[in-house]
Amino acid sequence: MIAETVCSAVSAAGLGIAVVTAYRRRFLAAARLAAYSLVPVGLVMTGVVGWLADTALSPVAWAGFGVLAAAWLLFAGTRAVERRRAGTGAERKAAGRDAVAPAASAPSLGGKARPATGPAAAPGTASSRGAEPSEDFSDIEAILKKHGI
Structure with missing residues (x-):
């Protein structure tokens, strides 16, 4: 009961401020204030305020x-x-x-493993890449054999 009364008083005060704002020819601000002022009354009418009051005091x-x-x-x-x-x-x-x-x-x-042909055949050098072209395909052949292809 008290929550509904407080919400109604807040809405009435907000609507009064909206009227004063409209009197000063600031209609957009007055309409916005009126919209905000009507929210508490709408919440009271839908029963949300009563539910919140019961929850807060429970x-x-x-x-x-x-x-x-x-x-x-x-x-x-x-x-x-x-x-x-x-x-x-x-x-x-x-x-x-x-x-x-x-x-x-x-x-x-x-x-x-691939045989190394000395210190010049380190991984990534040109001599180790082009040493045996058939050896490059041995990995692929093993994979194909593994899958039965």
């Missing part, structure tokens, strides 16, 4: 808010513990990049 509702707060604290606490156990961000990223089965591509390599 001990059961406040106990419910307390239970929700406790649940949120539990979620936040368990998440913080998970983050501490997982390690730093760089460690998590490195763990995510690791292969699921690192030895899965071993059969495609054929089990033999």
Whole structure:
């Protein structure tokens, strides 16, 4: 009952200010003030104010808010513990990049390594790239054989 009276008084005061603003020929501002002033009356008429007043004064509702707060604290606490156990961000990223089965591509390599022809045949040099062109296709052949092609 008190909440409805307060909302009605706020609306009446807002409409009075809107009338004064319209008298000063600021019609756009007056229309905006009138719209804001009608919102509390509309909330009273729909019953929202009564529901809010009953909720705000209800001990059961406040106990419910307390239970929700406790649940949120539990979620936040368990998440913080998970983050501490997982390690730093760089460690998590490195763990995510690791292969699921690192030895899965071993059969495609054929089990033999390319022979090095001295210090000039380091990986990435021109002599190691063009040494044996048939050897470059051995990996592809192994993959095709693996899949039965």
